[in-house]
Amino acid sequence: MSAPSPQPRKPLPEGFLDQLRAVFGDRLSTGEAVRSQHGQSETHFAPVLPDAVIFARSTEEVAALVKLCVAAEVPVIPFGAGTSIEGNTLPVQGGVTVDLSQMNAILEVNQEDFDCTVQAGVRREQLNEHLRDQGLFFPIDPGANATIGGMASTRASGTNAVRYGTMREAILSLRVVTPDGRDIRTARRARKSAAGYDLTRLMIGSEGTLGIITEITLRLHAIPEAISSAVCGFETLQGAVDTVVQSIQIGVPLARVEILDDHQMRAVNRWSKLDYPELPTLFFEFHGSPSYVDEQVRTVEEIASMNGGGEFRWSNLPEERTKLWKARHEAYYAAVNLRPGAIGWATDVCVPISRLAECITQTRADLDGASLPATILGHVGDGNFHVIFSIDPEAPEEMAEVEALNERLVQRALAMDGTCTGEHGIGLGKQQCLIDELGDAVDMMRVIKRAIDPKNLFNPGKIFAVQPGG
Template structure:
């Protein structure tokens, strides 16, 4: 199944449309090629496809005005956050107007006593946590990139803390959304639970901008733990590393984060981040809780690691040491891609039940060892989600073909284990066929929902569903 796509034919903008658009946004309408290329490209290997224009709204009301204008002119609308998605999720394959929400970066309210907050969609997760620190609160979802909250909601992001705190699905209480007909809705209130009607909040989470434009998000927050410790441990075998995590979870250790990096990824990290970790399959851990409880967790996991062939279990509660470790993890994608000068990244992810994780990774590792294209494995081993990152020479078409074949085998393997074709990247352009392979007729129901909400297919067209549908 191909991960490539063919840019769709685009219609010229109607006469007078740009003038009307400029009347709404003034100098916040950008049509320069550099800006359009920035919004028509991806972190990964997809061919750029430029929007006709880029606008920067500052309020929900401006988004409403834009959507009504584009609806009347039948011009596609593509929401854009920080541009860190890697399945081509924001590439405007049919042209239109990209709505860059980065200027909508206000933190509207922090309700410390209720452990929640409301922010505009363009707020970055690091910005939010900086703001929350003095209140003793934090927002735990960490996909690695300094993504926008709106983009994280639209792609159902998760990341390194998901094993303890869940994903954006669990983190969001309510959304403010502009619909394709220009209506503005609020999907729910701030109550922690509700049985009132259809769950529109969850419908919008992960919809990748195809059903509505998220402009505000109300989030669950958590108290900053009394103690935080991080640890790193290398293993002679991949199975030993995975078994350590599975056994720790099975006996109830509340791991806050646990990440796996294979030997090739550790080699890339050492070179990129100027570190000297053993170039073996390695686990990065983080533990949250009281000082006593954290120390107990560390001792328990250290003992389990030792029984599974783990080497030195090095841990620290010093902030600078923890920052160094997680900075290396967050830079892992760029470390992997830049193993070769001029390479482009091809990143894929799957998620399987954790009882099948060691088997899935081991079989994938065999594929990578046979490949002529450098590839690394890293992932959120605590919830069965892992990534493969290839460093592809864009001037050698045969490499794209080879990587595509490895990706196909990986996804087939995951589906055969009752897993999913994507744990957190989303469908975008790259996994449309795999969505059908995974869910079958359920995708027809998704198309019905899309057609009912966006009958003219103007919101991020060409995403999630294969060419010719929606």
């Protein structure tokens, strides 16, 4: 596994752990097993352990922790489910990791207003289970059963983004603990506001570098009257992507549409014990009234047929849809386990949908020349796709090869006026890519970071170096 870039790391001040223990008691852990759990995630970076872990249960406790850490000049790193990809939660300068998973209360559901307020440790599957009896659901689905706070911090997206948007669109307001220990609310529940700076959007995607999100107010949606899913294989990647682009261009409101290339379908069949044709494949889901869903289905089926699509395998039964999307959600593990003992490196880019077919086909051609397995899958409806590499952890030459492939992928996307990451965030892994993408705008981000967190104690080392080149 590749190691994070070296970062300055100071020992904890004498007596600091005693201060924490006086406040948090047995919810302070310095044991190696707990620290190890919080020093890694779904990333290719080697683990980096925090000095201590605190399990917080309220915003007030997070604020108390922050005040202690700031006074002692100790870094503090928020942690949710540990499903981040780009090393976003690794404590590269040591310090205290604050685990928010015990802050898992659903505080309020406003059924008539289609919104709810939850603590940061609530998992998305937990929330939807709670909402189901009220005829509501939260649509953002990044695949992993992530925490809502973590999804807000990384500006997550997922399979439903083509119709329902990303976390940026889903969040109405945040409760945040700032680097000086204040407890602030970024907005009210109103659906729109022109009141001052948009602090909500500033915090979304900031990866814990500007504040620790403790509560989130979310937009909700009505559970559709009818839901239908389908799988269709294609002769070519181009035909699959063209089907999606043409469907969107004529106004078909696809709820979900995912692409898996032939390599990924081979991995999914092996891992999930399925029997789909090992071809470039689209997974669809349609929402609406029964008649409207039928109309969408017929339209997309006709478009697919014109683009080399094969038989549509349809399902309206909840258990069959669950099995289908479970296979999609496990695609990462399927790809990594194409060979025993491998580790995964997942990366993503996003481009305008008019350039998507070109970007995916060029990427697949580049991957076909690689010496190690690599698959493509993605949320093709909004131009976002992922590459998953299966790497031998004992082969440093493979890590170097993947770094080169990833760099070419990012530069390819940027040349098409895309972005270096559609939903994984920057973390440790794409800091130079961010500079390549936004140039001097990154200096403005540094100014904001210095103004809000002058001691650089909130998740330091992530997104960009506070000092250029250092």
